[in-house]
Amino acid sequence: MQQAHGIGYEEYSRKLEKRLMVEKRREQNYRKGQFIYSEVDRYTFK
Numbered sequence: 001m002q003q004a005h006g007i008g009y010e011e012y013s014r015k016l017e018k019r020l021m022v023e024k025r026r027e028q029n030y031r032k033g034q035f036i037y038s039e040v041d042r043y044t045f046k
């Protein structure tokens with residue numbers, strides 16, 4: 001948690017604002033990964 005998001009688990013679990021920030025960033029990273037995967041998949045030969 002500390003390395004990936006810059007906050008410890010204790011702070012994550014106590015503060016809603018921090019939790020929402022981390023979850024928003026996770027969602028953005030997930031969508032970015034899905035987009036990259038779809039682009040790579042589109043250009044690979046099948």
